[in-house]
Amino acid sequence: MPEAQATGAVAPPAGAVALCASAALADGGAAHLFDVLLWRAPARAFALRFEGRVVCYVNRCAHVPVEMDWQPGEFLDADRRFIVCSMHGALYEPASGRCVGGPCVGEHLLALDVSEQSGWVYWYPSRDIAPAAARASAPPPNP
Numbered sequence: 001m002p003e004a005q006a007t008g009a010v011a012p013p014a015g016a017v018a019l020c021a022s023a024a025l026a027d028g029g030a031a032h033l034f035d036v037l038l039w040r041a042p043a044r045a046f047a048l049r050f051e052g053r054v055v056c057y058v059n060r061c062a063h064v065p066v067e068m069d070w071q072p073g074e075f076l077d078a079d080r081r082f083i084v085c086s087m088h089g090a091l092y093e094p095a096s097g098r099c100v101g102g103p104c105v106g107e108h109l110l111a112l113d114v115s116e117q118s119g120w121v122y123w124y125p126s127r128d129i130a131p132a133a134a135r136a137s138a139p140p141p142n143p
């Protein structure tokens with residue numbers, strides 16, 4: 001019997017990778033950080049909840065390819081309105097990833113597709129962005 005059937009775990013959507021529990025992402029709160037392969041090179045990505053919806057981007061500024069969080073997992077500005085790059089202050093709209101202030105106005109963060117299902121957040125690898133070797137753990141079994 002497959003392990004998922006034995007434990008009662010919810011199977012992820014086709015092609016998806018379990019990322020974190022939905023409850024781990026407070027609206028306007030800290031992001032969930034995870035490792036990916038971007039064009040086959042190690043990189044970090046993050047998922048955060050903004051106005052109720054989970055958004056997910058590669059943690060790489062469009063200005064200079066550096067990680068943006070000012071503390072690990074902290075991306076939003078003081079007003080919780082924009083993703084802010086800690087290096088030179090670029091401001092990105094959380095919903096679209098578009099830069100609306102700072103040195104790279106009009107550029108975009110690299111987005112990852114995400115969904116929520118049965119209390120879990122999933123992301124969908126693409127040709128350009130693949131899971132790193134250490135994957136997120138599978139969702140827990142149903143109670």
Ligand code: FES
Binds near residue numbers: 064065
């Ligand atoms: S590196 Fe992000 S604003 Fe310059």
